[in-house]
Amino acid sequence: MNEESLVSVLREQVERLYRMDFYKNKLDQARIRPSDIRSMEDFRKVPFTHSPEFIEELLKEPSNCSLYSEDVTRVNFSPSGSQLYPVYQTNADIKRMNEVSARSFEAAGVKKSDLCAVTFGYHLFIAGIFYQTQLEYYGAKVIPLGPGESERARKIINHYRVSVLISNPTFAMKLAAADGIPSVRILFVGGEPFTSVDGYADRVRATFGRDLTIIDSYGMAACSPLARSCRYGTGLHVMDDFVFAEVIDPETGENVPYGEKGELVITHLYKEAAPLLRYRTGDLTIMERKECKCGRDITLPKGVFGRTDEMLKVKGVKFWPSQVGTILSTFPECSNRYRVVVSCRKGVDVLELVVEGSNAMRDRIDELSVRLKQETLIAFNTITVVPNLEQGPIMVDKRKGNQDISFI
Numbered sequence: 339m340n341e342e343s344l345v346s347v348l349r350e351q352v353e354r355l356y357r358m359d360f361y362k363n364k365l366d367q368a369r370i371r372p373s374d375i376r377s378m379e380d381f382r383k384v385p386f387t388h389s390p391e392f393i394e395e396l397l398k399e400p401s402n403c404s405l406y407s408e409d410v411t412r413v414n415f416s417p418s419g420s421q422l423y424p425v426y427q428t429n430a431d432i433k434r435m436n437e438v439s440a441r442s443f444e445a446a447g448v449k450k451s452d453l454c455a456v457t458f459g460y461h462l463f464i465a466g467i468f469y470q471t472q473l474e475y476y477g478a479k480v481i482p483l484g485p486g487e488s489e490r491a492r493k494i495i496n497h498y499r500v501s502v503l504i505s506n507p508t509f510a511m512k513l514a515a516a517d518g519i520p521s522v523r524i525l526f527v528g529g530e531p532f533t534s535v536d537g538y539a540d541r542v543r544a545t546f547g548r549d550l551t552i553i554d555s556y557g558m559a560a561c562s563p564l565a566r567s568c569r570y571g572t573g574l575h576v577m578d579d580f581v582f583a584e585v586i587d588p589e590t591g592e593n594v595p596y597g598e599k600g601e602l603v604i605t606h607l608y609k610e611a612a613p614l615l616r617y618r619t620g621d622l623t624i625m626e627r628k629e630c631k632c633g634r635d636i637t638l639p640k641g642v643f644g645r646t647d648e649m650l651k652v653k654g655v656k657f658w659p660s661q662v663g664t665i666l667s668t669f670p671e672c673s674n675r676y677r678v679v680v681s682c683r684k685g686v687d688v689l690e691l692v693v694e695g696s697n698a699m700r701d702r703i704d705e706l707s708v709r710l711k712q713e714t715l716i717a718f719n720t721i722t723v724v725p726n727l728e729q730g731p732i733m734v735d736k737r738k739g740n741q742d743i744s745f746i
């Protein structure tokens with residue numbers, strides 16, 4: 339879609355959203371009328387939607403919720419703290435979701451003759467039924483396996499020669515551990531960080547004992563699908579016929595250029611029920627524009643790799659502590675317990691890392707140090723490996739005179 343068409347699609351969507359009190363109030367406060375949106379620059383003046391206000395509106399009973407409509411046909415739920423908020427879809431929303439997904443199944447190499455098995459949950463939450471509906475629409479054959487019961491799942495997969503497995507990567511490896519479930523040709527993963535974890539795909543292929551196609555997906559309950567990789571392995575392509583994605587500096591709210599790190603912001607192009615408008619996902623990513631052989635060109639090469647709300651400034655550089663966990667997960671010699679400590683000595687920030695790990699991890703400290711510097715752009719002053727850590731992962735910021743401890 340060229341920029342002119344995109345602006346016109348966005349303007350039409352904002353016109354629809356203006357009929358919902360939730361968005362009308364936000365736009366009125368910002369003194370923006372839908373008809374004012376005539377360029378991308380105009381669209382960037384539209385206020386952001388933040389997760390707490392969006393969920394607060396969704397938690398209202400349907401008759402008082404302006405994001406609900408009489409056309410809603412499917413209601414899933416998603417957890418937020420101790421509450422469950424509804425995820426509304428109309429028939430038109432489901433149809434469009436199926437259409438964009440069909441394009442991604444084709445790009446993944448799924449054929450109509452494939453027998454697929456979905457191991458995500460089907461009760462309440464979105465993932466299981468979401469894949470089931472999309473694959474049925476595509477015309478493939480689908481077994482709603484659901485989660486758990488790995489022995490029974492493995493028997494069904496082997497007996498019926500399931501060729502496409504949809505699962506979180508941990509469960510897929512559990513299923514493949516005994517015999518590599520030889521009939522599986524394509525694995526769709528989701529529900530856990532995958533593309534952002536260096537070496538994870540190699541570990542999964544090693545467990546399966548062959549070079550199977552692995553397709554990663556990224557989405558949120560309020561917006562699925564959002565991005566999915568293809569069989570060419572170039573990263574997660576934004577489904578730009580379904581959503582408009584922006585990357586912003588989380589501090590200033592300004593858009594950052596392609597290739598620069600920032601927070602992913604999402605706008606639904608056509609969604610009718612509970613649509614998102616400049617929704618701040620809180621997820622940290624890098625977006626690039628480069629044509630892939632599958633035809634998509636807007637890509638998150640490393641998926642998402644951290645939360646922006648945990649951002650700190652260390653040595654003048656933006657630092658996301660959870661990036662440390664992502665890097666550590668590629669070192670099997672350490673656990674997921676670690677402690678990051680920032681302090682200030684003589685006006686200079688000092689960044690220290692303590693990791694729970696084995697003796698073998700001590701031999702890899704230099705390698706870890708290089709990786710941390712590459713990925714976070716900050717040099718850690720010390721890295722210590724200890725056999726046991728009581729708590730973790732935690733972040734301790736000692737710079738404000740007290741000890742600000744937060745769980746990562």
Ligand SMILES: [Zn+2]
Nearest residue numbers: 568570630632
């Ligand atoms: Zn591609």
